[in-house]
Amino acid sequence: FGELPSDFATPLALVINELVTNAVExxxxxxxxxxxxxxxxxxxxxNDELLTVTIADDGVGLPDGPYNxxxxxxxxxxxxxxxxxxxxxxxx
Numbered sequence: 001f002g003e004l005p006s007d008f009a010t011p012l013a014l015v016i017n018e019l020v021t022n023a024v025e026x027x028x029x030x031x032x033x034x035x036x037x038x039x040x041x042x043x044x045x046x047n048d049e050l051l052t053v054t055i056a057d058d059g060v061g062l063p064d065g066p067y068n069x070x071x072x073x074x075x076x077x078x079x080x081x082x083x084x085x086x087x088x089x090x091x092x
Contacts, residue, residue, distance in 0.1 A: 001039050001051065011083040012053070018076050019055045027059025034058050061092050 004012065016037065023035045035057045044050040069077065080086045 002041060011079040015076050015079050018072050023057040027057040
């Protein structure tokens with residue numbers, strides 16, 4: 001991840017913790033598997049730096065149809081958009 005300002009480090013740590021926990025509890029529920037955490041820093045517009053964090057697992061995947069976010073994922077979305085100024089993309 002490199003160096004991060006403290007006002008980004010705390011919400012980012014909370015987001016990563018919640019998503020990895022969900023991947024283990026729901027994606028790998030009752031089976032063995034792997035959870036990956038990938039981080040990529042790149043140049044954004046102007047002098048902005050972008051940090052793309054990907055959390056993936058080889059578990060059961062997201063449910064088909066409209067995806068309802070539970071309270072934990074709603075908090076993750078709020079932290080990412082409000083505190084970190086980012087966005088979330090879910091994929092199967």
